[in-house]
Amino acid sequence: MKKTIISLLILAALGGAGWYFWNAWDQSREKDTPKERQNFEVVQRTIEQNIEATGIVEPLISTEVRSEISGRIDTILIEAGDTVERGQKLIELDRNTLRNELTEAERNLQAYQLRVEQAERNYNRLKLLTEQEYARTSELEDSLTALELARLELEVRSTYVETARDNLDKATILAPQAGVVSDLTVNEGQVIVGATSVNQGTLLMKVNDLSELVVRSSINEVDVMRISDDTTVEISFDSIPDHLATGQITDISRFGSAENSVRVFPVEVTFPATDPRLRSGITANLLFPIETVSDVPAVLISAVFKIRGEQTLVIVKPDGEYELRAVKTGLSDTEYVQILEGAEIGDKVSLTRPPGLERMTRPIR
Numbered sequence: 001m002k003k004t005i006i007s008l009l010i011l012a013a014l015g016g017a018g019w020y021f022w023n024a025w026d027q028s029r030e031k032d033t034p035k036e037r038q039n040f041e042v043v044q045r046t047i048e049q050n051i052e053a054t055g056i057v058e059p060l061i062s063t064e065v066r067s068e069i070s071g072r073i074d075t076i077l078i079e080a081g082d083t084v085e086r087g088q089k090l091i092e093l094d095r096n097t098l099r100n101e102l103t104e105a106e107r108n109l110q111a112y113q114l115r116v117e118q119a120e121r122n123y124n125r126l127k128l129l130t131e132q133e134y135a136r137t138s139e140l141e142d143s144l145t146a147l148e149l150a151r152l153e154l155e156v157r158s159t160y161v162e163t164a165r166d167n168l169d170k171a172t173i174l175a176p177q178a179g180v181v182s183d184l185t186v187n188e189g190q191v192i193v194g195a196t197s198v199n200q201g202t203l204l205m206k207v208n209d210l211s212e213l214v215v216r217s218s219i220n221e222v223d224v225m226r227i228s229d230d231t232t233v234e235i236s237f238d239s240i241p242d243h244l245a246t247g248q249i250t251d252i253s254r255f256g257s258a259e260n261s262v263r264v265f266p267v268e269v270t271f272p273a274t275d276p277r278l279r280s281g282i283t284a285n286l287l288f289p290i291e292t293v294s295d296v297p298a299v300l301i302s303a304v305f306k307i308r309g310e311q312t313l314v315i316v317k318p319d320g321e322y323e324l325r326a327v328k329t330g331l332s333d334t335e336y337v338q339i340l341e342g343a344e345i346g347d348k349v350s351l352t353r354p355p356g357l358e359r360m361t362r363p364i365r
Contacts, residue, residue, distance in 0.1 A: 039316050042347045045298040047331045047338050051227065051288040053267070055217035057237075058280055059208035060270055063176045065090065066201040069167050070194040071097070073186060080184040084175040084207060091186075091204060093171040102164035109157040116154050119147040179207040182280070208280060213273050215247065215284045218264035221256060227288050233269045234287040240277050247271030247286075293331050297339040303349045304329060304337060313343055314350035322350060 071093040078090050123143040129135035184205040186192065195201030215235065229252065235245040251268040269286055305312050307324060315323040327342030343349070
């Protein structure tokens with residue numbers, strides 16, 4: 001009796017488990033029927049193919065300010081971030097030493113002017129004596145040589161005066177252009193080195209023209225061949241999401257370099273600074289339009305599968321069944337692809353693989 005009851009319980013348990021798994025499998029099968037498959041219609045759409053890149057906003061014209069002479073900074077007349085005009089005073093160097101040098105040069109010039117006058121008197125005297133045969137010709141020639149040497153030395157001393165005056169003027173450092181001051185790293189009392197042919201001297205600051213800006217970026221060797229100098233570039237900014245700018249390509253380098261194992265070419269895009277919020281150093285996103293097609297049949301890229309080597313759409317018929325249809329595709333963007341042949345606007349397509357073809361199909365890329 002006990003064995004019979006146990007057998008009945010086991011049979012009941014097996015039957016319940018079988019009914020549960022059958023019901024679950026039946027529901028799963030119903031969900032995968034063509035009628036319940038996720039569908040999408042072929043739509044009319046404009047497709048734009050673009051190249052995207054990023055870069056940093058910089059002033060198109062940024063001039064480094066350096067002193068032409070060495071000296072000690074006496075007064076700094078501006079601060080970083082100030083807007084200056086061309087020729088405006090920026091820094092005054094200590095003038096005491098320069099004034100002393102000018103005074104010494106002027107006194108030396110006066111001394112040599114007296115020497116020239118003395119040499120002229122001596123020459124005129126010997127010339128008269130020679131004419132009267134009281135002096136030898138050689139003495140006259142020597143006096144003429146002394147006069148010419150004195151005149152040459154006078155010219156040299158005159159240039160010393162001009163140089164000393166010029167250095168005194170250079171003690172006042174002026175703005176080379178209108179713009180905004182940046183990179184001001186020197187302090188009053190600091191001794192700076194002047195820029196010469198041997199060295200670049202101490203960098204005092206930069207003056208940046210912020211009326212026109214530039215974004216420098218790099219584009220890979222495949223995409224760079226698809227853009228041209230007359231391409232109009234759309235520029236957006238992470239820090240100013242509500243502002244868009246339009247720029248022009250001003251330079252496409254003819255020389256590439258390696259960047260993260262990819263060959264890239266530097267590209268410069270300039271644009272006017274029409275928004276006061278634009279600042280040097282912010283990130284810019286560049287959009288280079290390549291090709292556009294308007295009002296064409298298009299589907300989601302994920303709706304096009306590769307089946308037996310052909311691009312294929314899974315067309316959903318009115319009765320819920322499906323049909324595999326080879327298609328020819330055209331332009332694509334990040335979401336949609338143009339359908340050139342094989343489907344029309346309004347056709348319903350499946351976004352999932354048909355049953356039984358999961359292992360032999362894949363979406364196009």
